[in-house]
Amino acid sequence: MTTSTAAEPSPRTHPRPDDRPSASECPADAATDASAGKRVKLAARDLSKVFGPRPERALELLAQGGTKADAQKLGAAVGVYDVSLDIHEGETFVLMGLSGSGKSTLLRLLNRLHEPTAGQVLVDGLDITRLSRRELLAVRREKFSGMVFQQFAILPHRTVLDNVAYGLEVQGVGADERRRRALEATALVGLEGWEAYYPAELSGGMQQRVGLARALAVDADILLMDEAFSALDPLIRREMQDELIELQARVNKTIVFVTHDLDEALKLGDRIAIMKDARVVQVGTAEEILTDPADEYVEAFIEGVDRASVLTAANIMQPVKETALLRDGPNTARTKMRRHGLSGMLVVDRERRVHGYVTAKSLGAQLEDPDAPRDRIDPERMEPAVVVDMHEPLQGVIGLASEASKPIGVIDERGRLRGVVVKGAILAALAQPGQTGNGGVVAGSGVAREEGAGV
Amino acid sequence: MFDVRVPIRDWIETAVRYLQRQFATVFDGFADVVDAIIGALLSGFQAVPPLLLMGAIVLLVLWLAGWRLALFSAIGLLLIDNIGLWTPFLNTLALVVAAQLLIVLVGLPLGILAASSDTAERIMRPVLDFMQTMPAFVYLIPAVMFFGIGLVPGVVATFVFALPPLVRLVNLGIRQVPTDLIEAADAFGSTRWQKLVKVQFPVAMPTVLAGLNQSIMLNLSMVVIASMIGARGLGTEVLRGIQRINVGQGFEAGLAVVILAIILDRLTASLGKRQQRRARE
Numbered sequence: 161m162t163t164s165t166a167a168e169p170s171p172r173t174h175p176r177p178d179d180r181p182s183a184s185e186c187p188a189d190a191a192t193d194a195s196a197g198k199r200v201k202l203a204a205r206d207l208s209k210v211f212g213p214r215p216e217r218a219l220e221l222l223a224q225g226g227t228k229a230d231a232q233k234l235g236a237a238v239g240v241y242d243v244s245l246d247i248h249e250g251e252t253f254v255l256m257g258l259s260g261s262g263k264s265t266l267l268r269l270l271n272r273l274h275e276p277t278a279g280q281v282l283v284d285g286l287d288i289t290r291l292s293r294r295e296l297l298a299v300r301r302e303k304f305s306g307m308v309f310q311q312f313a314i315l316p317h318r319t320v321l322d323n324v325a326y327g328l329e330v331q332g333v334g335a336d337e338r339r340r341r342a343l344e345a346t347a348l349v350g351l352e353g354w355e356a357y358y359p360a361e362l363s364g365g366m367q368q369r370v371g372l373a374r375a376l377a378v379d380a381d382i383l384l385m386d387e388a389f390s391a392l393d394p395l396i397r398r399e400m401q402d403e404l405i406e407l408q409a410r411v412n413k414t415i416v417f418v419t420h421d422l423d424e425a426l427k428l429g430d431r432i433a434i435m436k437d438a439r440v441v442q443v444g445t446a447e448e449i450l451t452d453p454a455d456e457y458v459e460a461f462i463e464g465v466d467r468a469s470v471l472t473a474a475n476i477m478q479p480v481k482e483t484a485l486l487r488d489g490p491n492t493a494r495t496k497m498r499r500h501g502l503s504g505m506l507v508v509d510r511e512r513r514v515h516g517y518v519t520a521k522s523l524g525a526q527l528e529d530p531d532a533p534r535d536r537i538d539p540e541r542m543e544p545a546v547v548v549d550m551h552e553p554l555q556g557v558i559g560l561a562s563e564a565s566k567p568i569g570v571i572d573e574r575g576r577l578r579g580v581v582v583k584g585a586i587l588a589a590l591a592q593p594g595q596t597g598n599g600g601v602v603a604g605s606g607v608a609r610e611e612g613a614g615v
Numbered sequence: 616m617f618d619v620r621v622p623i624r625d626w627i628e629t630a631v632r633y634l635q636r637q638f639a640t641v642f643d644g645f646a647d648v649v650d651a652i653i654g655a656l657l658s659g660f661q662a663v664p665p666l667l668l669m670g671a672i673v674l675l676v677l678w679l680a681g682w683r684l685a686l687f688s689a690i691g692l693l694l695i696d697n698i699g700l701w702t703p704f705l706n707t708l709a710l711v712v713a714a715q716l717l718i719v720l721v722g723l724p725l726g727i728l729a730a731s732s733d734t735a736e737r738i739m740r741p742v743l744d745f746m747q748t749m750p751a752f753v754y755l756i757p758a759v760m761f762f763g764i765g766l767v768p769g770v771v772a773t774f775v776f777a778l779p780p781l782v783r784l785v786n787l788g789i790r791q792v793p794t795d796l797i798e799a800a801d802a803f804g805s806t807r808w809q810k811l812v813k814v815q816f817p818v819a820m821p822t823v824l825a826g827l828n829q830s831i832m833l834n835l836s837m838v839v840i841a842s843m844i845g846a847r848g849l850g851t852e853v854l855r856g857i858q859r860i861n862v863g864q865g866f867e868a869g870l871a872v873v874i875l876a877i878i879l880d881r882l883t884a885s886l887g888k889r890q891q892r893r894a895r896e
């Protein structure tokens with residue numbers, strides 16, 4: 161590896177005067193096109209972590225092409241092997257992978273909670289693997305907003321406010337400022353009024369807010385989150401995800417978020433790294449990974465090894481703002497459209513079965529045509545509607561959406577309209593909780609089809 | 616069976632003699648310190664009129680453990696005074712408190728050391744097992760050899776016998792602190808000391824208090840035994856009862872010990888509950 165940091169005799173005695181990364185610190189292979197030019201906040205260079213006795217031997221074995229299982233025979237557990245990553249300032253970077261793939265280990269290498277076996281971790285260009293214990297503590301205090309954990313990890317003997325103030329207390333911030341900032345952070349996560357309560361008196365969701373507030377109170381740039389929402393029940397979980405997105409827009413931290421849930425990764429991640437057997441197998445935006453999976457593992461992952469967590473049309477659909485009824489007159493339909501600022505609507509019958517799609521333009525034409533019916537929408541002028549089964553996997557929906565020029569209707573088993581997927585807004589839709597909480601199995605049968613116009 | 620007898624007793628005797636000779640000044644110095652502590656406690660206790668001291672104890676109990684135990688303490692202490700055991704009671708109290716101070720002073724750091732180093736734990740464990748399982752009477756002999764007769768060897772023998780549960784449970788309590796709490800402390804850049812004081816120790820507190828409770832009970836169980844080497848107090852009264860085959864006298868002194876034991880036991884137990892009520896479900 162030829163990073164300039166590695167070549168420097170001692171980064172400790174020669175602190176980088178300007179911490180913008182030089183080109184050599186930012187090898188092209190790690191940066192995607194979309195992210196070129198962005199400032200690297202946090203980077204891993206050939207980073208490895210092997211647990212157990214004689215880790216170097218396991219690394220040698222791996223370097224000679226051995227697998228994680230081979231290393232295991234030596235009594236070594238490979239947590240992370242040969243990972244290089246650039247994480248940019250202000251992005252939410254998600255680490256995703258199956259259980260045991262090394263996500264938590266990689267996260268803990270980034271602030272050196274785990275001592276790396278090999279490789280470097282660069283925080284603002286500074287190699288923290290060479291720091292003394294005291295210097296490391298200073299970096300953890302100044303650069304990292306602590307960490308948010310799956311099981312909350314808040315202190316049972318402290319009140320909410322004292323828990324939130326923990327990081328500030330450790331830094332030696334004075335009592336008045338500590339209190340002020342802790343109150344601020346507590347309010348930021350919506351726990352105003354709960355400051356004097358003890359953790360045992362709070363629900364899981366509220367406890368995790370305390371964990372989040374504790375991190376935000378420190379107000380350092382980097383926030384590490386390990387399956388922070390995984391212990392919460394689905395509704396609270398979505399709520400917290402939404403709030404994190406909202407918070408992130410305000411505080412603009414560099415977040416590294418570990419999850420094994422594709423839903424969550426797609427929703428939160430600006431970029432996603434997929435891990436398998438201690439290695440990172442692909443890094444990219446949600447779209448890049450969905451449209452161009454690096455290998456069968458990634459493909460299997462997004463197709464649904466964990467089928468329940470794969471997105472379906474139902475997960476990403478939005479509520480239907482308004483529909484035209486078959487018996488609506490053209491004027492009624494046009495007024496509905498105007499009121500909701502729509503240029504077209506799906507036409508449904510009383511059972512909410514989809515019969516077609518009508519645009520404002522065609523309604524105008526119908527009103528001008530003296531021969532056209534006045535008491536209902538002219539079936540001749542309806543277009544076929546594009547509908548998709550609510551269990552249709554995300555990939556199918558994306559394919560369809562990129563072709564269709566109108567909203568896609570989402571229907572249930574009985575053909576009734578349940579929601580719409582708007583073209584070009586799929587990723588935006590990912591940022592909102594789906595309408596139905598169908599955690600069921602994905603039925604691969606839901607092939608998109610065109611419903612004929614007319615009755 | 617064998618012609619040669621393993622001369623354990625000779626070894627021990629030689630070792631003790633050697634220590635006695637080489638470290639005479641150390642032992643004497645230590646004895647003086649302990650003597651001073653007990654003396655101070657005792658003269659403090661005795662300077663206060665019995666009723667006032669009882670009132671103070673009852674108030675402390677009321678504040679820490681509630682009115683039930685306070686009421687029990689009031690009745691118990693009055694009874695002790697009534698049957699003429701107030702002075703031996705104070706002697707015993709001074710012995711118990713002095714020994715417990717030493718135990719806490721040494722036990723906490725040892726427990727913390729054992730928790731922070733596997734090697735230290737591995738070394739300490741058999742020593743603690745030995746200290747606790749060796750019949751308590753055995754400690755009386757070297758205690759007398761090093762410190763003569765009186766309260767000081769009593770405190771020392773009590774210390775050796777009652778130290779292990781505190782060390783053990785401090786170690787256990789700290790080791791049982793969930794790893795993610797430790798990781799959280801580290802992730803926020805806590806120093807070792809901050810981690811210990813703000814996270815490990817408070818979280819381990821219920822276990823630590825259980826250890827304190829156990830060691831106080833062992834401490835009290837040494838009271839009668841220590842009286843055999845001249846540690847004056849309630850134990851001496853029990854001993855007198857035995858020597859004169861006077862059931863009534865022995866029983867009265869024993870009852871006073873029980874009253875003290877109940878007060879101290881419930882008091883430390885309620886400390887643990889107080890802490891838990893606030894912190895846990």
Ligand SMILES: Nc1ncnc2c1ncn2[C@@H]1O[C@H](COP(=O)(O)OP(=O)(O)OP(=O)(O)O)[C@@H](O)[C@H]1O
Nearest residue numbers: 211237238239258259260261262263264265266420
């Ligand atoms: N402290 C440790 N000692 C030994 N082996 C470890 C340790 N921590 C992790 N490992 C091993 O490293 C590998 C990666 O574990 P890691 O916890 O990083 O996985 P993960 O992706 O976070 O999984 P999960 O989704 O279950 O949390 C596993 O094989 C694990 O057994």
Ligand SMILES: [Mg+2]
Nearest residue numbers: 263264265386
């Ligand atoms: Mg994990």
